[in-house]
Amino acid sequence: MKRPSPPAPPGPTCPRRVDPGGLALLFLFLLSLPLVTPRLYAVDSVEYFSYLHSILFDGDLDFTNEYRYFQQLNPQAGIEGVLEKRDPTTGLPLNVAPVGTALFWSPAYLLAHGGALLARALGAPVEADGLSRPYILAVCYASVLYAFAGLFLSYRLCRRFFPPFPSALAVALVWLATPAFFYSHASPPWSHSVSLFAVALLVYVWHTTREQPAPARFLLLGLLGGLAALVREQDVVFLLIPAVEALAAGRRGGVRPLLALSGRLALLGTGAFLAFAPQLAVYRILGGRFAPNPTVAGKFTWWSPAFFPVLGDPHYGLLVWCPVLLPALAGLFLLGRRDRLLGLSLGLAFLAQVYLTGAYLTWMGPGSFGPRRFIAATVLFALGLAAFLAFLREKGWPAWLLAGLGGILVAWNLGLIANWILHPEERTSGLLWDRLPERLFWEIPRQAFDFLRRLFLERGSLYRNPGGP
Numbered sequence: 001m002k003r004p005s006p007p008a009p010p011g012p013t014c015p016r017r018v019d020p021g022g023l024a025l026l027f028l029f030l031l032s033l034p035l036v037t038p039r040l041y042a043v044d045s046v047e048y049f050s051y052l053h054s055i056l057f058d059g060d061l062d063f064t065n066e067y068r069y070f071q072q073l074n075p076q077a078g079i080e081g082v083l084e085k086r087d088p089t090t091g092l093p094l095n096v097a098p099v100g101t102a103l104f105w106s107p108a109y110l111l112a113h114g115g116a117l118l119a120r121a122l123g124a125p126v127e128a129d130g131l132s133r134p135y136i137l138a139v140c141y142a143s144v145l146y147a148f149a150g151l152f153l154s155y156r157l158c159r160r161f162f163p164p165f166p167s168a169l170a171v172a173l174v175w176l177a178t179p180a181f182f183y184s185h186a187s188p189p190w191s192h193s194v195s196l197f198a199v200a201l202l203v204y205v206w207h208t209t210r211e212q213p214a215p216a217r218f219l220l221l222g223l224l225g226g227l228a229a230l231v232r233e234q235d236v237v238f239l240l241i242p243a244v245e246a247l248a249a250g251r252r253g254g255v256r257p258l259l260a261l262s263g264r265l266a267l268l269g270t271g272a273f274l275a276f277a278p279q280l281a282v283y284r285i286l287g288g289r290f291a292p293n294p295t296v297a298g299k300f301t302w303w304s305p306a307f308f309p310v311l312g313d314p315h316y317g318l319l320v321w322c323p324v325l326l327p328a329l330a331g332l333f334l335l336g337r338r339d340r341l342l343g344l345s346l347g348l349a350f351l352a353q354v355y356l357t358g359a360y361l362t363w364m365g366p367g368s369f370g371p372r373r374f375i376a377a378t379v380l381f382a383l384g385l386a387a388f389l390a391f392l393r394e395k396g397w398p399a400w401l402l403a404g405l406g407g408i409l410v411a412w413n414l415g416l417i418a419n420w421i422l423h424p425e426e427r428t429s430g431l432l433w434d435r436l437p438e439r440l441f442w443e444i445p446r447q448a449f450d451f452l453r454r455l456f457l458e459r460g461s462l463y464r465n466p467g468g469p
Helices: 019-037 043-058 064-073 079-084 100-120 133-159 164-176 177-184 192-210 216-231 233-249 255-287 305-312 325-338 340-358 372-394 398-424 422-427 436-446 449-455
Strands: none
Touching: 019 079, 019 133, 019 164, 019 177, 019 325, 043 064, 043 100, 043 133, 064 079, 100 133, 100 192, 100 216, 100 255, 133 164, 133 177, 133 192, 133 372, 164 325, 164 372, 164 398, 177 192, 177 372, 177 398, 192 216, 192 233, 192 372, 216 233, 216 255, 233 255, 233 340, 233 372, 255 422, 305 340, 325 340, 325 372, 340 372, 372 398, 398 422, 436 449
């Protein structure tokens, strides 16, 4: 009997190819870094930041000294009004910002403190007080990095379905053609960039572990969903995504599927509760109860009277500010053809966000740039838009045409940003259509050179509050 020949020695390993889409996004991100404006000026950003200094330097949650410090730096920011409001039960100053953003910032903040201490030891005139410039820079650039990490996770998820070009173009557009870009670069010390990352991480881990039936997976997803809610409470709606999966798996009759469904949902809820527990403790310390301050709850109306205006209001509507999201939402239906559970879950999570936003009296976010509450859904929009762009590519649309149309949408968003910066007195009015066309097509292009000069050399003259510096 002939003996089998020994196996051939393995050949040289083929090096893994660099993903061109991911490389393009990294290059775009690095190119954008000079546009980052590290500043702490508005009430919301001061509330997020104050947790770090108050906990790590004062050992309490009394924000009186932090609010007073930033109010003196920028008297026009409205911080004085927050300083005067105190909880009737505890007597502490109000802080309606969740604590999660500060927790995500804390590694960068602690690194900045270590750097400040080292610089002082070497004789540099740096204040290691937790409030000075190094700490502001740390949290702002941490937000920028979290934003890019969330965008990259969104891209990796798109690549599980689509080629590099539609995936990279989709991620670039849902960043550059929506308020996500403004809050990652022009106003980074808010919660939105961290929220973008936390939700993208939840959706990425959920989808990449769908083939793993281990019950502990739902505990992990609950923890990630609780972290997202810890950053922005309304982001708890993204737990609908793994919950829908659990319900789909348990739709068959019988005792065993029902028990499995109950166990998965219990693990999901347990994980979410554990991750959200720090916020419950903050509620208790600040307001004497395990619930948000009544000033927040009082703005909520359960039947969501602004559900449809959230999408189509001519001055504040999501699809009016961000027309790029129209094909993104259409793409969710196309995505459902490839993966029914994914399309259904993402669609329900988006509708839940619309419902929650429309339930608040302040749904329009007066004074803010655009519908910022939807930045958390960036990963959903990226997947939908990638599906839509891939569909157009399959129909023969050339890449240069899609990129050109995307450039128009980016120019629209950049024009709105310039208008928002140059006309601070109109920020509470939304989109003013009797003035906007002339500004976008004439005034802003005519002032483009001076605007760019000030953006790079005199940025402080651009970013100012209404009625003040």
